[in-house]
Amino acid sequence: MSTSLIFGKGQIVEGVGLVKPITLNKYDFFQEKSSVLYYSKAHFGDEYETQFLLDLIVWGLNQNELVTDLIDLFKLTISDNITFFANSIDDYGFIIDEVNLIDKNNYDQIRSLIMRQNLMNEQKVYKDKLVQEWANKALEAKNRKGIKMTFEDMLSTVSVYAGKHYSDLEKYTIYQLQSDFNRIGKLIDYDATIAFKCAGDAKSKLNHYAEHVDLFRDPNDDLFVSQDKLKGLNQAMGN
Template structure:
């Protein structure tokens, strides 16, 4: 297993250059600009499946703000010098330097890597509008019932527990922060279980404090009690 993410190293893409995970110092800017990455082929329907995703975003949605956000996003993750050009509907892209360019042919690879490095999950899109509305309501209900926790709460937890100053945490990547935060949770859970067992508890399982934590698991995968029920609902609606 590669250690590039835990050490915050970037990954090179041929024709693009080194793509780097953002640091928390740039988190606010990244959060504002990166929402465009959530657009996937699933948002455009089967009739557009033969098209390039970047074509659909730039020309299909035709929103200048999206192009601006992509430009600024690439500046944060690849190079400080990124310029968008459009000579025609077929000749356009984001120039990085004389050797590197992001266009419709490599955008999907760049998008996938940026999302992976910064723990962004693909949005679930359902073909049927009623199913999509039901899924959105289920997600809202889950968020209301769940633990209210912000990104800032994770930062303060790691700062206090690990004794790290916020200026140091500012150099962390999202992956590093999530890794530390989840590991702290495992350590606290382990210590608590040991205390319970010393008090006579024989039922609580003792999980190792260093067991694997899957940071790429989509927290919304368990949104529905049974995926079979959702599948059945889709089938009943003719999807």
């Protein structure tokens, strides 16, 4: 497994150059601009399956602010010198330099890489509007019942537990922060389980403090555990 993400390194993409994960001092601006990356073909319907995703975003949605958001995102992750051109509906893109360019042919690759580097999960889109509505309600209910925790809470936890000053954490990537935060949780759980076992608890399972943590797992994957449950939901709603 590559160590590039844990060391905060970027990845070179042919025809584009170095794509870098953002650092936390740019997190707020990234959050403001990155919602455009959540648009996937699933949002546009089956009839657009053969279309390029960037065509659908730039020309289909036809919102100038989305193009501006993409420019700002590429400036954050690739180069300060990004410029957009549009000679025609078929001849447009984001110029990086004399030889490198983001266009409809490589946008999907760049989008996926930026999302992976910064731990963004693909949004689940259901074809049935009623199923989508119920999925949204289930997600809202899950969030209400879950532990209230903000990004700032993760920062303060890592700062206090690891003895990091906030000026140090500004240089962290999202992946590095999440990795440290999850590892701290593993260490605390390990110490607590040891204490329970020493007190006579024979039921608690002792997991290794350095066991793998999958940072790419979508926490909402278990919203609907199986296709059978989705089918049952459809039947309950008369579909």
